[in-house]
Amino acid sequence: MAISEGVKAESMASVMEGADIYLTLDQYGKNAPVPLKYLPDVKKINGVMRVVPRVLGRTYLGDSLAVVVGIPAGELPPSVECVEGKPFSSRGEAVIGVGLARHFNFSVGHAFMLGGVNGRMLKITGLFKADSSIWASDLIFIPFEDASAIFKTGDLATDFLIYVRPGYTSAVAETLKKIEGASFRIQSKELVKQYFNKGFTLKGGIFTALYTVAFALAIPALLVSSGFGLSERKREIGIFKATGWQTSEVLEMVVFENLIISLSAAPLALLISFLWLKGLNGLFIAQFFIAEIGLFPPFNVPARFLPIPAFLSFFFSLILTMVGSLYSSWRAAVIPPAEAMK
Amino acid sequence: METIIRTEKLAKIYNPDTSYEVKALWDVDIEIKKGHIAILSGPSGSGKTTLISLLGAIDRPTRGKAFLMGEELTAMSDVALSKVRRETIGFVFQSFNLIPRLSAIDNVAFPLIPMGVSVTERHRRGSELLKRFQMGERMRHNPEELSGGQQQRVAIARALINNPHIIIADEPTSNIDAEAVKYLIETIFALKKEGRTIIISTHDQSLFNLADVIFDVKDGRITGMREFKQ
Ligand SMILES: Nc1ncnc2c1ncn2[C@@H]1O[C@H](COP(=O)(O)OP(=O)(O)O)[C@@H](O)[C@H]1O
Ligand SMILES: [Mg+2]
Numbered sequence: 001m002a003i004s005e006g007v008k009a010e011s012m013a014s015v016m017e018g019a020d021i022y023l024t025l026d027q028y029g030k031n032a033p034v035p036l037k038y039l040p041d042v043k044k045i046n047g048v049m050r051v052v053p054r055v056l057g058r059t060y061l062g063d064s065l066a067v068v069v070g071i072p073a074g075e076l077p078p079s080v081e082c083v084e085g086k087p088f089s090s091r092g093e094a095v096i097g098v099g100l101a102r103h104f105n106f107s108v109g110h111a112f113m114l115g116g117v118n119g120r121m122l123k124i125t126g127l128f129k130a131d132s133s134i135w136a137s138d139l140i141f142i143p144f145e146d147a148s149a150i151f152k153t154g155d156l157a158t159d160f161l162i163y164v165r166p167g168y169t170s171a172v173a174e175t176l177k178k179i180e181g182a183s184f185r186i187q188s189k190e191l192v193k194q195y196f197n198k199g200f201t202l203k204g205g206i207f208t209a210l211y212t213v214a215f216a217l218a219i220p221a222l223l224v225s226s227g228f229g230l231s232e233r234k235r236e237i238g239i240f241k242a243t244g245w246q247t248s249e250v251l252e253m254v255v256f257e258n259l260i261i262s263l264s265a266a267p268l269a270l271l272i273s274f275l276w277l278k279g280l281n282g283l284f285i286a287q288f289f290i291a292e293i294g295l296f297p298p299f300n301v302p303a304r305f306l307p308i309p310a311f312l313s314f315f316f317s318l319i320l321t322m323v324g325s326l327y328s329s330w331r332a333a334v335i336p337p338a339e340a341m342k
Numbered sequence: 343m344e345t346i347i348r349t350e351k352l353a354k355i356y357n358p359d360t361s362y363e364v365k366a367l368w369d370v371d372i373e374i375k376k377g378h379i380a381i382l383s384g385p386s387g388s389g390k391t392t393l394i395s396l397l398g399a400i401d402r403p404t405r406g407k408a409f410l411m412g413e414e415l416t417a418m419s420d421v422a423l424s425k426v427r428r429e430t431i432g433f434v435f436q437s438f439n440l441i442p443r444l445s446a447i448d449n450v451a452f453p454l455i456p457m458g459v460s461v462t463e464r465h466r467r468g469s470e471l472l473k474r475f476q477m478g479e480r481m482r483h484n485p486e487e488l489s490g491g492q493q494q495r496v497a498i499a500r501a502l503i504n505n506p507h508i509i510i511a512d513e514p515t516s517n518i519d520a521e522a523v524k525y526l527i528e529t530i531f532a533l534k535k536e537g538r539t540i541i542i543s544t545h546d547q548s549l550f551n552l553a554d555v556i557f558d559v560k561d562g563r564i565t566g567m568r569e570f571k572q
Contacts, residue, residue: 103403208355237440240452242400244504249456334420337427338401339440 019052019161019189020169023176024186033156038086038182042160045175047168053157055147059115061140062104068114068140070147080141084108085126087144094122095141101127114140115150122146126289230328237332238340254329255322262318345373346508346539347397348525352406354392354562367562371407374541379552381532382543384559391436391512393559397541398433399426399509429455432501434472434511438493440485440500446472447481450499471499475529491522498529508539515546523548 025032041050055070076087085108088095111123123144164172173186240250332340352370357363367391374380382390395401396408399415408415435536451468472481475495485493501509515523530552534540542549558566
């Protein structure tokens, strides 16, 4: 929950900064590259301010898989801000994330080979900080033409980012649909936003489940460490009954104890989650929420706790353990004490 | 003299109708008089613990009846049996059955918790009993820090916390040393003098001359009864 809320917040931020329309071709319902020949037509549409064709691809840089964004010079997205050097201005240059730069010990002025046998020598003109969006950590921005050459995309772009004047989004989308000979997939900011929300709700659910598991683990862990094995427990209940306790009084005590233990487990579970996220940087868990980042997240996992899901998962696990221990206690309490004490 | 406990063809079969079936007790008819010390005597495995558990209302028989002060224990509900255990019976178990995580005083006083007795009052009554058995110095100790004899004194104090009329002790000499046996004999004698009925299971002859009556138990049956004029 903490992780997925954090990622969601950041993704939303980058969506907000992004283009108004993402344009690709529609091929059997999937995204397909757009021929560059449509560029002039799209630019001509009333209300369009700017069209940026991109080539996206992944390739090895040394031992790690880097995401490469080919984009015309001068069109770097506003969220990519160079902390060192400056954006590239001509072919053979690149801007890379500080995460990658640190990994390879690169700095401004360094040249590196990208893309294996068909690769290109690229000179680093700038480094940008990855804080604003998490996937930027492994990103490399290079000129459009270099990316076309590396990925052999010819006269195709992965997508067009279209920036429109305020209020023109639906009019532009309508006009795009009418362009002859092409069937476009038109994704607006709104759609992308919805997509993110849907994706993250699912992931949020998974994390809430894990968080609940953490509770469900923390409570029995406390139970066990405070000396309540199951047979030990049964024996104790036998002793209580043998000295005159009623079954209902035993159950009352169990409820009371569960409340006390759960209340002490709550800070423990929060502490575990907190240490895990901040100390271990979400090791193992982060990969479930952020696709393709691998076992060790190379960046700070953005985490944010929400009180309501935390409370709900606490409540849920409390009910679970309460029902479980009430049932087993009731079983031990209704048999003759001599039997329970064995 | 008034009869306090009586049984009619009392029987206990463990794991009935399986290959592990054990007829631990069979057709037991005994009578114990109020204010007497009754001893169940017999070798290990003869059924003493089984019988004394039925008399102490902490187990249910497979067949037969047991009466306590004229009331049929074997017909009582779980709630009524708990009430009998709380008000009438104090049980001293063979291995004491103290709760390991509780101090001596808490072990003595916890039966009072559901009766709504305040902590201060519980501790007052608990420490009074522990002092009576020379355990005043050990009130804050956990059971594992106490010797067998000391644990037994805590167990006896717990059995007395509700001031029950009947005290039941299963093999009370088996887990304590010779010095503690002497102390135990004095204690049993003192409890009898207070007018209580005491039922003891044992195969230790050193307790025999305390008895008003001895029942010989063998293979789950009563094979003899000896009464003594004190
Ligand atoms: N819970 C049990 N399940 C099966 N057999 C039992 C159980 N408790 C006692 N027994 C058997 O019943 C018989 C009488 O046991 P017990 O009453 O403990 O004898 P004593 O106390 O005289 O040593 C023994 O054969 C014993 O093995
Ligand atoms: Mg026995």
